[in-house]
Amino acid sequence: MQLVASNEQEFVLKKFSEHYSRSAQSVRKISEREFGFGGWDKKIESRHASFMNNDELKSYLVRNTPLYISYSVAFYEFPEARPMEKKNWKGAELVFDLDADHLQLACIAKHGKGWVCDECINAVKSETMKLIEEFLVPDFGLKKEEMSINFSGNRGFHVHVSSDEVSGLDGYARREVVDYIMGTGLDEAGVFYKEGTRMRGPKLGEGGWRGKIARTFAEKLEEQKLNELGIHTRTINRFYEKKKEVAEGLANGNWDVIHLPKPEEFWREISAKLKVNLGDQIDQMVTPDATKLIRVPDSLHGETGLAARKTSNLEKFDALKDAAVFDLNGKTNGVRVKVMKAPAFRLGEQTFGPYENYTLTLPEAAAIYLICKKAAVLA
Template structure:
């Protein structure tokens, strides 16, 4: 939906003022391709290049683009076109996590374009899982080799800047994303006797490396959390009750690699389904096109997002991510109030103030909340 022109005229000077006071800096800036977008399209022009942060800053102030993106790839000639003429030098490994891909129940209430506190919490948990359980634990990257950015809207961009990944080709990047998302898991690799009729079911232990240990820890964690957590793994009510009722022997069995403490019929089908349910959330959350495609461009850290008015905030550390609250820590605008006409606004929290839900009414709200609602196309400026 095109943005109301009065809203665009109101927000554009706010964007320009933001860039006139906030300095934007990017590592290896002169080797990256930049792209910019309008309120209607995140990328309307690309193949831009800047020699230094001063040139970039001048462009942002002069043009006040609603969206500013740059490449995770480094090039010899970043402004050249077509892509093959740029002289690719390598690319960071990037993961794009978006709450809209998590199929959360709250989205049925507020729609896929809106983001509530539950959405923010869920996608942050996925980001922490990706970093701690995969990038650090399984792949051995250090925290110093990982960059974390809030996307400015519904999720996070995770960059790995290790020298080991810079020259990976698309096939090698796909192998990493497939591993992380659990694609093509061979169940017999973890349950070697699962297809042998009458055989004792041996399986992974909590301490096993990679997906084996992850499967064991996931099932034990769900057992300790109760029936609802087991149901989220695709286990029916009857078996969920049986497993929880017998967890005092099931958990020690799994710890010893014995998965036969409770008899399950159709074991291969049953555990395949469980593993699939463990991987779907991660698979959907990781945007493979971004991870595998080195020509993709992403939000420039600390620039504004044209669909929210929030800052695509650079986050300093994993610890800082744990405490990060986008609706407090990514706000660009002051607390002054603005009168808007709310068309249909779901509940919204900005800082510690709750707004809405509103329906076809004039209300006075804080500037950050007003910009968020208007850029989400659920409100316009009130008539004088």
């Protein structure tokens, strides 16, 4: 086990404590939630804690500053009680945890596991927008006012749905929601097939995934957004030139108005892209488990020193800048550190590194980021 020397631990926790003393807490239904805390070795070391109100939570964070703080997506009558059954489960938010780690991105080869770049963040951001815009709102009829989105503080985003309709869903129902969104069990080969020489597929008015594939494609065609499906520009232009005919075809399940060299493959790939990629490690996901703990929105992430910042405009949200709480420009609070090894990374407007066995003065936010990643020590 790689232990960080106590100087570094003290430094980071002091900075975290100062941050918490400057910020108000605003946890919704705080008295009904279970809390858990983590340190250098584990993201959740203790749980079954509870707070009466946000002021009490704030004083705890200032005095007993943890490296990680999580809360239950569930609401309980007795959040401190144990075992779990004695808590008296009253309902739970529906939470989606989207993480760049689940997406198998090519950039991981460049910066290594445990680090993050704009490509990671943008990829997971677009999965998050797809989840909201193409599933939660149109298919489940959820309202955006009932959703809250926050950065995870490291490599992902969390979507919390708080409406009454979802609160009572049990684990089984939650799993069904996830399966639908991920298109689990959807057999693309049965959706697109050759009938003689004709390419057949779903019709606009059909229910479930079949109709969804047709409608999504029709919408992107109408709004000239086919590029979002990763289609080659030359092919896109052919679709746009015959927009009206293609749309009429979709209404009747005729998918070869535009002749493509390998139509079955092409359409199966497109429908696979419409699913939300939540990863295949389903047991690590928060969504189906109505008793899990998840990072408290706006709290600090112990592996980065960034905030799990809430955002009301995901599209414009720049995680590597907007989630920073410590000084980014280094004019006032430079911190002298020795970096063991780090790839190039961006924070705010600046790109730092790569570094290897290098001692330098960094802006506070960058120094804390590296120390939290156990890639640097105070010099």
